Amino acid sequence: MHSPGTGIGQHMAIRFGDNTVILCCDDDLLCQQLSTLIGHCLVDVLSPDSPAPSSTLQVASEQGQSWLLRKDGTQICEGLSRADMAERLVYEVTIALVVGSPDRLVFHAAGLAKGETGLILGGESGSGKSTLSTCMLARSYDFLSDELVSVSLTGEAMQGFPRSIALKRSLDSHHWLHHLIKRPPPCTASGISYVDPDSLRPGCVRDLVRPGILLFPKYLANASTTMRRLSPAEAAYRLMALLLNATLFPDRGFSAVARFARSLAAYSLDYADADQAAKCIEQAIERGFCSSSIGKGGPDKSLS
Amino acid sequence: MAVNNRLRPVAGYLVEILGEEIVLFHPELLKIAHLNRTAALIWGLCDGERSEADICVLLADAYPDSAEDMKQDVRDTISLFKSIGALEEGEI
Numbered sequence: 001m002h003s004p005g006t007g008i009g010q011h012m013a014i015r016f017g018d019n020t021v022i023l024c025c026d027d028d029l030l031c032q033q034l035s036t037l038i039g040h041c042l043v044d045v046l047s048p049d050s051p052a053p054s055s056t057l058q059v060a061s062e063q064g065q066s067w068l069l070r071k072d073g074t075q076i077c078e079g080l081s082r083a084d085m086a087e088r089l090v091y092e093v094t095i096a097l098v099v100g101s102p103d104r105l106v107f108h109a110a111g112l113a114k115g116e117t118g119l120i121l122g123g124e125s126g127s128g129k130s131t132l133s134t135c136m137l138a139r140s141y142d143f144l145s146d147e148l149v150s151v152s153l154t155g156e157a158m159q160g161f162p163r164s165i166a167l168k169r170s171l172d173s174h175h176w177l178h179h180l181i182k183r184p185p186p187c188t189a190s191g192i193s194y195v196d197p198d199s200l201r202p203g204c205v206r207d208l209v210r211p212g213i214l215l216f217p218k219y220l221a222n223a224s225t226t227m228r229r230l231s232p233a234e235a236a237y238r239l240m241a242l243l244l245n246a247t248l249f250p251d252r253g254f255s256a257v258a259r260f261a262r263s264l265a266a267y268s269l270d271y272a273d274a275d276q277a278a279k280c281i282e283q284a285i286e287r288g289f290c291s292s293s294i295g296k297g298g299p300d301k302s303l304s
Numbered sequence: 305m306a307v308n309n310r311l312r313p314v315a316g317y318l319v320e321i322l323g324e325e326i327v328l329f330h331p332e333l334l335k336i337a338h339l340n341r342t343a344a345l346i347w348g349l350c351d352g353e354r355s356e357a358d359i360c361v362l363l364a365d366a367y368p369d370s371a372e373d374m375k376q377d378v379r380d381t382i383s384l385f386k387s388i389g390a391l392e393e394g395e396i
Contacts, residue, residue: 237327
């Protein structure tokens with residue numbers, strides 16, 4: 001699993017946790033673009049005991065000028081350029097993998113690992129998950145995902161969707177990106193550079209680790225780097241907003257999220273300088289995340 | 305909204321007690337609240353038997369050094385509970 005570049009051709013199988021989506025595409029250039037974006041998520045073939053794919057996406061050319069997309073036989077868009085189709089496919093694959101994961105909690109989060117200990121960086125778009133992930137990779141952390149992390153209902157295992165890291169120009173990450181990789185990939189029309197984690201550190205993509213630490217980073221211009229211990233209730237409250245497959249659970253995942261929040265240490269992290277924030281995370285992990293200098297407990301007077 | 309009306313939780317809210325704090329969540333209304341220790345204490349007293357005035361008296365007696373602050377906390381917290389539709393009132 002996660003061997004980059006496999007599956008090019010007519011059919012690709014993309015896996016996340018126990019769920020698989022099949023993508024049919026006979027345009028070589030589009031397949032190459034997809035390989036750049038989701039090469040680490042491809043699996044060679046579906047083994048006979050694998051569950052049936054939750055969805056099938058099919059790309060068709062419109063006279064070689066534009067492309068249309070069918071999902072499970074129903075056309076969902078048309079007239080897209082190759083580059084736009086590649087990004088749309090990544091989006092559709094992601095959605096299909098999320099809604100097809102009823103046995104796991106899927107969070108909008110980045111996932112990293114140090115040894116067998118997993119870090120979950122939960123946050124909405126713009127919180128700096130991808131930028132921080134890139135900094136942590138440069139510090140010898142392993143990579144699970146910059147966007148989607150799934151956690152088993154027992155809370156004992158986490159997996160990531162290891163697509164290429166999506167670095168937005170708006171977070172000013174590009175000035176130091178050049179120091180980390182020799183030839184940074186160009187930006188798309190939407191201002192995103194997709195960086196293969198292997199180009200930052202070969203062999204850094206991991207499949208399965210045990211969740212150990214939960215972080216909620218928040219990028220704030222001009223903020224000083226501040227890390228604060230969160231109570232389990234604060235962590236559960238924040239996690240609920242990031243749970244992507246809540247509709248698959250009778251209680252929208254509330255009890256499982258609360259159980260998970262009880263099981264690991266959680267911290268908020270406000271920062272402006274991603275490299276400094278990465279140092280702060282690393283130092284905190286080295287201290288076992290128990291140092292009084294990190295702070296403990298939340299404000300007592302708030303009802304959020 | 306009389307302060308002497310009894311306060312009770314609205315049906316459908318799920319409650320997770322995490323240490324001294326609570327998270328309330330309504331899976332249909334998609335309302336969620338994180339209750340710190342003080343708010344969790346006040347929530348526990350909204351049991352359908354007590355009014356806002358009863359709760360103020362109880363907590364003012366329990367914390368005489370901060371009785372006035374506590375009364376304000378009770379008013380603010382109950383107001384927040386109501387704003388998310390987590391509490392309803394019934395006349396005594």
